[in-house]
Amino acid sequence: MALVNSLGSPTTKLANSHHSAHLARIMRPQVIIIGRPNVGKSTLFNRLVGKRLALVDDQPGVTRDRRVGQASIANMEFDVIDTAGWEDEDAASLPGRMRKQTEASLEGADAVLFVIDSRAGVTPLDEEIARYLRTNDVPVVMVANKAEGKEGDSGILETYALGFGEPAPISAEHGEGIAELFEGLWPVIGAKAEEAAHTPPTTEELSDEELLAQPLKLAIVGRPNAGKSTLINRMLGEDRLLTGPEAGITRDSIAVDWEWKDPATGDVREIRLIDTAGMRKKRNVTEKLEKMSVADAKRAVDFAEVVVLLLDATQGLEHQDLKIASMAIEEGRALIVAINKWDIAEDASSLFNGIRFALEEGLSQVHGMPLFAVSALTGKGIDQMLGAAFEIRETWSKRVPTGALNRWFDDALIANPPPAPKGRRIKLRYITQAGTRPPRFVVFGTRLDALPTSYERYLVNGIRRELGFQAVPVRVVLKSPKNPFKKN
Template sequence: MSKHALTIAIIGRPNVGKSTLFNRLVGRRLALVDDTPGVTRDRRAGIGRLADLTFHIVDTAGLEEGDSESLAGRMRLQTESALNGATMVLFMVDARSGITPMDRHFASWLRVQKIPVVLVANKAEGTRGMEGAYEAYSLGFGDPVALSAEHAEGLGDLYESITETARILGVDPRAEIEEEKPDEDETLDGPQEGDLDYDFEDPEEEPEFTDDRPLRLAVVGRPNAGKSTLINHLVGEERLITGPEAGLTRDSISVDWDYDDIPVRLFDTAGLRRRARVQEKLEKLSVADTLRAVRFAEVVVLMVDADRGVDKQDIKIASLVVNEGRALVIALNKWDTVDDRLSAQRAVNDVLTRSLPQLKGVTTVPISALTGQGTDRIMPSVLAAYELWNSRIRTAEFNRWLSAVTEAHPPPAVQGRATRMRYGAQIKSRPPTFTIFTNHPRGVPDSYMRYLENEMRRDFSLAGVPLRLYLRASKNPYVDGRKTKKQRLTERNNRR
């Protein structure tokens, strides 16, 4: 058998359970699942496992008839693209609904595609389901695999069908597939116990991109801001469904891409509306998926409609990115439709400076995702933000800076006692995180912390990058070591 990995595409009409089976095979809830037909619109890939079998698995949109310009037609084109890269197809039907005219239509279409087909009758649990599974014989694809993806029934029969089809194709379904290992969860709530166990030596490692570790870039924004259009333009193909309809993207779809020999994993996300407007369960799932993509990204591109300018929802999204500690680049989309560009740019900068002072100096890139204007500046801006996000400052340099800024503007006293910023160091990057040891950590006001952050951004050229600055009580050098004067006097009197 060939050692090439097996690639399986799951296709079928809407709401037959394709995403449920996809999630079952990859072992995680990657694809959104809901009773609403047509939840999946873009194809999603993952690594599937079934006993000792390992394969690439692709979830696709439901097959529907429609003009190529319609949403149904564009979804079908995405499914056809997935079919072109597959070595095997799982054609899924709903055993409870029985075989429909649409199932027969797409079965006829599959017969001319010259690709092996495994017929899967899903929702086959119970007497009614088994009757529909027997009806699937009429499609002419041989013995259907009766299973229940939701209840994990019938997977043994699916295993045998995949193994037999792979044997005929000469493909080894047991070939190992390398999968990127997820990072350990990063703590976003400040330093925890053990974070400060360092010896004040500066790490010399530089951020690197490797085949095993691509740069993770999420594109976020309001609905219909042009997120999918931008990703399609960057990768050079119609990888994602686009159109004038708002809210086309529902799942957070990852797309692997190379930019100047740098591996990049792009995440297209669902549009984020105001919380009060999010009522349906499906949209709530989409929003949760978007927030998850932001947490696992390293750099986030916020798409802003230049015609409408930056509004409260854009500010909330940007604030979310900053709170998660991710590097941010703002793309002003539809720039080709703006008449007074100078005024528009000034208005954006004013709103950002006033509403998010911690993002003062963040990079804004005017673009047109539809025409490609300015999109060549996106990735250089992303890489620059990523480099700042990985910044490390030497401990000696940081303490010289700390001494200078506290001498120029001392922190306020607490109950008549002077507050002293004794020393500090960077404890980690991504984002740059620092701890300062002081005698009154709880007495330092937020306004003084903002002063330190602003000075740090200016002096260390960290504009537009989230910073984490924490205060910690410095230890009394006479405790747990040398004895205090009172202790020495007491011991001397006792000796007398």
């Protein structure tokens, strides 16, 4: 996404779990978008958050999990939740489980946007949804979408029979009728929205220490059916994300804010967990919707601070896993590898050592990457993995004092002086740390275009080994002073 706002801020409570987190307060009003498939719920969601965050396609059933974004209409700010299309299917089926997720979204909601397709008019399924909503105490604002032109006039009139008052006729695709939507929402959530009008500072305005105090942005990535959603549900202690035996259930990248109690210290720490769609080999991804899901997952990696690559213990490490890991490293993210389904792994010790060796061989960009055996079924290894995620974020965010950095640099040059190609010396003068997250360094000198790649690797490996940047990507840029006599 860039996902800075797209992943929203749902908060969840642990119940009957080996973790002990509590429900964090969400001050912004929560508004749920509900309707049958293909009435334009995700298009409306994207319109309200001001970005194309939810996947949108002509085929019904694209959205499967709840997705949260920060919305604003005329300075009325609220959290808006996109939900799966409401279908009348068996509770055990995938559409039935999607409906259960939608029903769960109503808990704690401040308002519902009940969306119908005004061109299609009120259908029997719309009437069923209306009956269900009348059994809840959540205020309902009726929304007649696709109301541009005159084709939706009759459908708009039909909505009065559902018993939710005057509808807001809109066109989510073209941005029409947002003023009418505001008029419908303001009496319901306006007072609470005014109380929550304070906007927190962006990450660009925060110091390194303040960034570390922010919730850890942790993305779970991997191939389809590795158990990403199941693992997150285990952490949360509830069925927050849709799971099942079908591969590729997750399509959108979904974030859940959560509080985790570190058993080692007793501290309660905030985490934003990001579930992503499974990433198959590129040649196997042919459908438009899956391509969109994979692109969405890649943007989730951009948003994250730490990425957990989840492997399936029954399948081991495959080339596709290394490609996903390389993508995360190239984006400068801190990376952890977790082997899921450890409770059913065969020859576990040999498997663990084999995967560690393959990672060291296949990912030469980083060494000493944290590797954990976990089980989404039993909860094994989850606390250790999360503790390591906070530690590696600190490393990823670390800044080395200039004096210590240049003392290391001088020692490195003495131990292994730069080469002198064709008898001409390459002079490396000093080094500075240009940034963090990931750590970035600039080396100043002359004739740097002649410096061999092997010597650059020597410097990068030294920074990792001697300055404590093991297991995180390190960037080194070479910079020569401008020649005042050189013509432009």
